[in-house]
Amino acid sequence: MSSKPQTAAQGAPTGKAAKTAITPTRDENYAEWYQQVIRGADLAENSPVRGCMVIKPWGYSLWENMQRVLDDMFKATGHQNAYFPLFIPLSFLQKEAAHVEGFAKECAVVTHHRLEAGPDGKLRPTGELEEPLIVRPTSETIIGDAFSRWVQSYRDLPLLINQWANVVRWEMRTRMFLRTAEFLWQEGHTAHATKEEAVEETMRMLEVYATFAEEWMAVPVVRGEKTASERFPGAEQTFCIEAMMQDRKALQAGTSHFLGQNFAKASGIEFLDQNGQHQHAWTTSWGVSTRLIGGLLMTHSDDDGLVLPPKLAPVQVVILPIYRSDEDRARVIEYCRKVAGELRAQRYVDRPVSVVVDERDERGGDKVWNWIKKGVPVRIEVGPRDLEKDALFVGRRDRAPKDKQSIARSEFVASIGATLQSIQDGLYERAKAYREQFTKRIDTKEEFYEYFTAPRVPENAPTPIHGGFALTHFSGDADVEERIKSELGVTVRCIPLEKSEPGICPFTGKPSPQRVVWAKAY
Known part of the structure; x- marks a missing residue:
């Protein structure tokens, strides 16, 4: 563990008496500091639509630079860009049970196709659709429908597609770039003849994301696998990169999903193999979004505003x-x-x-x-x-x-x-x-709870930052995971791909194959 003290040059919060370009400072009110950095840099502003944002030229230039680099990386690994509809028939989403359950509460639904003026002169929706349309929260089902037509033979595989698009997830609590009702992203979707090829693709794209985060964003990340409770709805495995922000919370900066044959069976993605036998394809999906801008901001910025890594800065x-x-x-x-x-x-x-x-x-x-x-x-x-x-x-x-x-x-x-x-x-x-500095190995339940419990402070006083990443053994008990989330607001961010020693879970006393990363998260 590093014990170097923070300095102002290292991005540490400055004292109350210091003059800074951004107020409040990070140690005074981190959440408001974040909003003021966005405002000071002229990155974005709230829109008239609740939970949505207007990305201004400086912010969009930053996104364009990210997009350009990632697009080159995708194409270097054999992927092609395509575009699919914004609207998804409700029946498509119902084909994969876990998927619809995972996204049902976040869906925006279109039920009418026409507006007419009523007796009072106000516009009212008329012309009810025969089938409601979902404004895409993600595109596995609509792209799976296309893949079912595009894939007939093993010679059509692998099919490697990426889409740059916007998506809508009806979030109740929003914060610019980190969590908005509408956001920009890319979503990769691939189909393969074998499980081994699909798993290899899943891990390849995870490494693309990690490389981008570390070499271009200058953001160190932990590569790992999500637990079952944090897994993408309908996936067999979800892998992620996790980064630590300056308030010591984790940010999921990218995900790559091994979908198995679940979506292929739901969408009918079948092919004839070399022996003339019908097989279901093995599929993957992976994505990053404009949340990367929020992650970059919270990793590097200080009390004078935004700090940009030169490789991505719109102006160097x-x-x-x-x-x-x-x-x-x-x-x-x-x-x-x-x-x-x-x-x-x-x-x-x-x-x-x-x-x-x-x-x-x-x-x-x-x-x-x-x-x-x-x-x-x-x-x-x-x-x-x-x-x-x-x-x-x-x-x-x-x-x-x-x-x-x-x-x-x-x-x-x-x-x-x-x-x-x-x-x-x-x-x-x-x-x-x-x-x-703020990653700690913990071996007892008491120390774990103390690490993530905020100390009491007088009213109107700055709230001290506490916690960070905890490396703790865990037996994988889902009930324990849910209880800790409920009590502390802490989740297993990932099971690191870099394995650690086996041990004993401090919460259950059961054997644990390795340590996992726990943290509070955005």
Whole structure:
């Protein structure tokens, strides 16, 4: 266990007396801090539709970068994109009993197809549908129907399809990016001739997600399998990646499901094998969503706003001209544009470095804080004196706002790729150290309950963060799991793929094959 103390540079909450761009701070009100970071970065806003959000250009640019990288990774593993209907016939959902039971309470249902004005002039739905339509909560059933037509022979397999889409799950308690009634995602759906191929696909895509989270988002994750109670409805096995946020709660950042033959039998996905025998296909599904933006925010951001990993940042370098007179303005902006061109000629992760020159006629301090709150990795301030020295005044978002230094222009331009990678690597190592610091091996029920029980605090006082990840032996008793969830709000986040030693479950006294990860979660 790491025992390094947190510092402000490591993303630790700052003290009440400190001046921060975001209020409240994390230690004062974490949930409200999260909302204010979104607002300060201009990522999204609430919409007139309850539980839905408007993703603004800065937030959508971040999602586009995530989408581009993931799409390349999917295609590199042989998958093709397609699109399927938003509406799913109710009868389709009823084909797989566990599936409909798992999603029934979250379904939005369309029952009419026309609006007419009543005597009072108000519009009313008329034209009742013969069969209600479900606004897709997920697409296993509608895609399974298509697969049943596309798959006839073993030669048609494997069938590897991905869809970028929106889905609707009628959540009662919503929070932007983390849990909304409508959200954006991708969902992969595949069909295979054998169980072994389908299992291999399930694990391959889990590793794609883990690689993306760690190498692109700079978010360390635990790879593992869900318990039966946390499994995707209708699946035989669900695998996941789990990340720790700065309030020490877990976030499920991606899932990959081995569906067995359950959905193939429900949808009639059959094929003739090499021996001319009819067989049901083995299927998988896997997905990540815009919740990744919320996870990225809660992993790296601080009390001055959003902090973005350079690999995904919509803008990697912002150049801020600083001047007092019109004469200085012309010279400084010309110099800034020249520097921007030189930086764009450099490449980082096989793409030109993304640079913006902020020429808005606003106070320099306001512009600086605007970009700090947006999380841009590198800020460059250029004034008349910098022109004389042919140097740049450089700040990094992973350091304190006042931690800036003058660097010769040629030196900075030549090293921009290394600088961005240094920030990327530092964010990952910082997040990993934080997770290790608040991951604890626990062997008794008493210590487990104490770990997840919030200490009492005076009214209106900051609520201290407690708990984290608990590595505890568990016999797999579903009743125990449900009781702990009810009493503490804590669940088994996953059974890690990286096996640990066998032991004794502290809750039942029964043998346990390995430790599992417990945590409170979003």
